[in-house]
Amino acid sequence: MRLVSAVLATVIAILITPIAPPAAAGQLATWSSLAPTVEPYDDPFAEMPSKQISDLRTVLRADLADAAGNFDTDLAEAAKAARLRLEEAGLDIEHLFTQREIIMQRRENETLGVTTTHLDKTIIMDGYVLPLRAEGGMIVEFLLVPWVGACIHTPPPAPNQIVHVNYPEGFEVTGMFTPVRLEGRLTHRPSEYDLFLVDGTRRIPASYAMEQATIGGTPGEIVASETAAADLSWFAAAQAKITNVFTAAMTNMEQGRSAGTVGLALLIAFAYGALHTLGPGHGKAVVISYFIGAGGSLRRGVAMGVQIAVMHVLSAIVIVFLLDFAVRQATGAAPSDYRMIRMASYALIVAIGAVMLWRSLAAVRVRRTTEMAGDTHHHHHHHDDHAHAGCAACSAAQNTARGGKWIAAAVGIVPCTGALIVMLFGLANDLLIPAIMMVLAISAGMAVTMSAIGVAAIWGRNWAETRVATNPQRRFRFEAGARIAAAACVLLIGATLFAGTAMYDPGERPEQGLQLVQSTVPK
Numbered sequence: 001m002r003l004v005s006a007v008l009a010t011v012i013a014i015l016i017t018p019i020a021p022p023a024a025a026g027q028l029a030t031w032s033s034l035a036p037t038v039e040p041y042d043d044p045f046a047e048m049p050s051k052q053i054s055d056l057r058t059v060l061r062a063d064l065a066d067a068a069g070n071f072d073t074d075l076a077e078a079a080k081a082a083r084l085r086l087e088e089a090g091l092d093i094e095h096l097f098t099q100r101e102i103i104m105q106r107r108e109n110e111t112l113g114v115t116t117t118h119l120d121k122t123i124i125m126d127g128y129v130l131p132l133r134a135e136g137g138m139i140v141e142f143l144l145v146p147w148v149g150a151c152i153h154t155p156p157p158a159p160n161q162i163v164h165v166n167y168p169e170g171f172e173v174t175g176m177f178t179p180v181r182l183e184g185r186l187t188h189r190p191s192e193y194d195l196f197l198v199d200g201t202r203r204i205p206a207s208y209a210m211e212q213a214t215i216g217g218t219p220g221e222i223v224a225s226e227t228a229a230a231d232l233s234w235f236a237a238a239q240a241k242i243t244n245v246f247t248a249a250m251t252n253m254e255q256g257r258s259a260g261t262v263g264l265a266l267l268i269a270f271a272y273g274a275l276h277t278l279g280p281g282h283g284k285a286v287v288i289s290y291f292i293g294a295g296g297s298l299r300r301g302v303a304m305g306v307q308i309a310v311m312h313v314l315s316a317i318v319i320v321f322l323l324d325f326a327v328r329q330a331t332g333a334a335p336s337d338y339r340m341i342r343m344a345s346y347a348l349i350v351a352i353g354a355v356m357l358w359r360s361l362a363a364v365r366v367r368r369t370t371e372m373a374g375d376t377h378h379h380h381h382h383h384d385d386h387a388h389a390g391c392a393a394c395s396a397a398q399n400t401a402r403g404g405k406w407i408a409a410a411v412g413i414v415p416c417t418g419a420l421i422v423m424l425f426g427l428a429n430d431l432l433i434p435a436i437m438m439v440l441a442i443s444a445g446m447a448v449t450m451s452a453i454g455v456a457a458i459w460g461r462n463w464a465e466t467r468v469a470t471n472p473q474r475r476f477r478f479e480a481g482a483r484i485a486a487a488a489c490v491l492l493i494g495a496t497l498f499a500g501t502a503m504y505d506p507g508e509r510p511e512q513g514l515q516l517v518q519s520t521v522p523k
Contacts, residue, residue: 026122026183031146032225034208035160036113044099052089055082059093114160114207118186125163125186125210126219128177132193138170143193143206146224148177149420151195151204161225162206164193165213179222184213265434266441269422273445305451309443316419316439350495357491360484419443 045053062079065072086093127144130151134140143151144163150156165182189209195202419439426435 026124029118029123029125031161031223033117034115035225036115043103044096052086055086056096058082114188119188121186122183123186125182126222129173129180132195135170139173140168140170141166143204144182146222156204159205160207164206164209167213171215179219180215181217181219182210182213182215184210186210266437269438269441270445273442274449302451302455304454305447308450309447312419312446313439313443316423347498350491350498354491357484357488
């Protein structure tokens with residue numbers, strides 16, 4: 001009887017015990033769903049001429065200075081004239097300033113605001129891992145970001161497009177920006193996090209955090225929200241979009257979907273390299289200054305373009321493999337955007353400019369000394385398909401080829417952002433062959449553009465020489481002047497780039513509320 005009673009009691013206990021419902025499966029959340037919906041608003045500054053924008057800024061600066069008790073007579077006069085021009089154009093200045101505040105508030109909501117759609121709910125989220133902290137070779141804290149290169153090679157996305165994750169049990173990643181699928185509870189926890197850099201740290205603001213996160217499943221297509229780059233410059237926003245194109249193209253290449261897909265991916269990379277070189281940086285000014293001073297044949301112009309491209313390929317591969325590996329092994333965190341390497345490159349440009357200037361001035365001194373000694377002689381001969389008159393000019397030019405190689409090394413040793421991102425993504429996702437193929441295509445495009453720039457500089461110099469240097473004496477003066485001016489330009493460009501890089505971090509976002517993307521609101 002006791003046994004029967006015990007069995008009955010157990011059965012009754014099981015029957016009356018409530019059955020726990022199965023754990024709710026998380027809903028797949030997109031990056032766009034993390035950004036709040038902002039009502040459309042009128043932006044009167046979008047189509048406003050730049051002159052009127054400048055006048056509005058002048059008036060605003062004068063008003064702010066006056067309000068702070070810092071009256072400036074010159075600024076006040078400039079503001080008075082600017083206000084008069086704006087009023088003559090029929091613009092209501094006070095209304096524009098009011099609208100400016102509204103736009104700034106709306107833009108701030110776009111980047112800092114959060115949505116309640118997924119708050120305090122279990123969700124599934126796909127993104128790229130940006131490590132913050134590691135223990136025992138395992139990543140235990142990271143940021144989930146919507147595109148490759150975010151916060152390192154491009155400025156950070158909007159804070160509401162970054163999710164902070166603590167993962168105490170740790171997990172291994174194969175490289176930077178590994179794509180993952182996370183499941184956990186999304187919370188609103190605005191904070192800033194230190195991202196380790198080779199030359200310091202960077203504070204990254206994030207609006208969201210994920211608690212009780214688990215990693216599992218295959219991530220799908222990762223698409224950033226349109227507001228992710230809401231306050232980035234057009235160039236940085238375009239860079240972020242291009243990285244998404246590159247990552248998709250590399251994946252397609254690895255899967256071998258078709259020869260057409262591979263060809264299209266390489267064509268995109270080639271076009272990117274050719275067009276990207278026309279953008280800011282890449283040493284174009286240095287190359288132009290060098291050839292204006294040194295001259296040379298068309299072959300030399302093409303050769304320098306190819307040398308720079310080869311250096312870009314080698315530096316992208318070597319830097320990503322060695323520096324990224326070393327930093328992650330030592331700290332488990334992310335390397336910087338290699339600002340120290342850029343500064344070393346710019347320092348080398350300064351040194352090259354200084355040597356060029358010293359040699360050019362030395363050639364002039366030699367010429368004057370020989371003339372004073374009565375040993376002046378004029379003869380005309382050719383070196384490497386370009387003319388020089390006078391032994392002093394020859395003396396200044398004798399190391400031109402070697403100097404050109406140093407210029408190519410200094411310019412090419414800093415790989416472009418696109419090449420770095422491609423290599424980082426390839427390293428993280430076991431796509432090394434597609435990554436190297438893409439970098440080769442990027443560099444080929446850069447070689448074409450840089451060669452064209454070098455050839456154009458040589459043609460321009462030769463055209464000017466034929467019209468100015470009508471006799472040996474004038475030819476010497478032209479060559480000496482061109483060399484001195486070009487050397488000074490190389491020196492000045494290198495010094496400016498070095499100082500600017502040392503004082504300014506291009507990876508930082510503009511201060512919230514002060515700059516609006518694709519809008520020229522005066523600030």
